[in-house]
Amino acid sequence: MRHADLAFLSAIRDHELERLCEFLPPAGRVLDFGAGPGHQALRLQQLGFDVEAVDVESSTYSEDRVFPVRVYDGRSLPYPDGHFDVVMSSHVLSQIPDLSGSLAELTRVLRAGGTMLHVTSSASWRLWTTLAGFPAAPRNAVRGIVSGPVNRWARAGISRRRWMLMQLGWIARPFMFRPQGATGCALTELWTFSRFAWSRAFAAQHYDVVAMAPLSLWYTGEMLLGARLSLIWRGRLSRWLGSSAILYVLRSRSNARAQIRQHGC
Numbered sequence: 001m002r003h004a005d006l007a008f009l010s011a012i013r014d015h016e017l018e019r020l021c022e023f024l025p026p027a028g029r030v031l032d033f034g035a036g037p038g039h040q041a042l043r044l045q046q047l048g049f050d051v052e053a054v055d056v057e058s059s060t061y062s063e064d065r066v067f068p069v070r071v072y073d074g075r076s077l078p079y080p081d082g083h084f085d086v087v088m089s090s091h092v093l094s095q096i097p098d099l100s101g102s103l104a105e106l107t108r109v110l111r112a113g114g115t116m117l118h119v120t121s122s123a124s125w126r127l128w129t130t131l132a133g134f135p136a137a138p139r140n141a142v143r144g145i146v147s148g149p150v151n152r153w154a155r156a157g158i159s160r161r162r163w164m165l166m167q168l169g170w171i172a173r174p175f176m177f178r179p180q181g182a183t184g185c186a187l188t189e190l191w192t193f194s195r196f197a198w199s200r201a202f203a204a205q206h207y208d209v210v211a212m213a214p215l216s217l218w219y220t221g222e223m224l225l226g227a228r229l230s231l232i233w234r235g236r237l238s239r240w241l242g243s244s245a246i247l248y249v250l251r252s253r254s255n256a257r258a259q260i261r262q263h264g265c
Contacts, residue, residue, distance in 0.1 A: 006064055008226045010039050013090065015231055016215045016245055017043055020088065020117055023211065023249050024049075028085030031077075033106060034092030038067025049086075052079070063151060075101065082111040090119040091245070094181035094193065103205050107252045116207075116250040119215065121180060123194040124242025129221040130186045133174035136222035141170040180221060195246060207250040214243035
């Protein structure tokens with residue numbers, strides 16, 4: 001990811017973290033699940049929390065890390081039961097094929113009565129990102145051609161000609177309606193990213209949504225305009241175009257039952 005894009009994304013995540021902090025306890029042990037570059041984990045550590053961060057080996061942010069992120073196998077978290085006071089994720093759940101298994105693991109490592117917070121992209125984000133893909137496609141192609149092979153492609157020694165053909169393929173990508181998540185396509189995600197669909201998905205996995213908070217910024221996955229459109233204006237636009245991210249505060253029914261048994265009720 002380009003440095004300017006990563007800096008812009010970090011500014012958005014900082015803004016979202018400010019809202020998320022309203023639901024955090026004063027102190028405690030936090031797991032940042034799917035931490036990416038570890039930007040939010042670092043911020044939470046600076047706020048005084050004891051933070052652990054995990055992600056899978058295939059994370060696209062592995063070369064941009066700013067915090068120690070522990071690599072795990074995507075199935076079993078390397079922590080004992082009830083180890084954390086808070087588990088959180090940011091724009092991760094939609095990318096997990098086995099949502100049930102991952103939520104069960106997060107519940108396992110969360111202490112009874114702990115806090116579970118998940119930020120997801122909204123249906124509004126999906127709509128505007130799909131539309132933004134058309135003007136962004138030629139921009140992305142030109143960027144790639146100018147920069148030349150990067151990351152694993154550079155290490156693999158890909159030829160300049162093949163790299164150029166790959167970048168020209170960006171122009172066709174908007175017409176493919178590729179998904180951001182693990183299933184479906186960009187069109188079906190208009191439903192699966194909705195608040196109603198997420199609430200149903202959480203309920204199906206035995207979670208109650210105790211709070212649902214729009215994070216009041218408008219942006220797209222294509223990062224059009226980037227930092228040239230300030231967060232203040234993005235906040236204003238979210239009133240008309242919709243918030244691009246939603247925070248869900250969850251309570252596990254099984255975790256709640258465990259807490260009742262713990263207190264002998």
